[in-house]
Amino acid sequence: MARIPAYKELINTRLANAYGGWIYCEGCNKTIGYLCYxxxxxxxxNYQCKCGNCGSVHITFEPKSIKPTNSKQSLIQIKNRLCCPEDKSPLTTLLEKNLDSYKYEINCSACNTKYQVD
Ligand SMILES: [Zn+2]
Ligand SMILES: [Zn+2]
Incomplete structure (x- = not known):
């Protein structure tokens, strides 16, 4: 069954599908990353693309009844995906070559852990 986001906001940014897939900068239409569904x-x-465009993506699903644990660990890279270090769930890819700067936070659904990169 398709999941329905509880909140979704895209600024100067396009997503290939409703809540995942390739992430495109609307300034230059280049791919800046990928979000696993x-x-x-x-x-x-939040990012600044090499073209100068600043954009953001914010998508959340209904929160779990238990608050997520904040992790001080970083996501680990497996092949071209950033993955949860606990259960190896693939989460996202950010194409650093197309980005001047970025920060993100992401919650792994499998272990209910939040990772944050500034
Ligand atoms: Zn751009
Ligand atoms: Zn996890």
Whole structure:
């Protein structure tokens, strides 16, 4: 069954599908990353693209009844995906070569853990 986001806001940014897939900068239409569909509960990205455009993505699903644990760990890279270090769930890809700067937070749905990169 398709999940329905509880909150969704895209600024200067396009997403290939309703809540996942390739992430495009609307300034230059280049891909700046990829968001995996089913493994996250919250995704929040703020970035500045190499073209100068500043954009953001904010999508959340209904929160779980138990608050997520904040992790000080970083996501680990497996092949081209950033993955949860606990259960190896693939979460996102950010194409650093197309980005001047970015920060994000993402919750892994499988272990209810929040990762944050500033
Ligand atoms: Zn751009
Ligand atoms: Zn996890």
């Amino acid at each position: 089913v493994t996250y509960d919250l995704f929040r990205l």
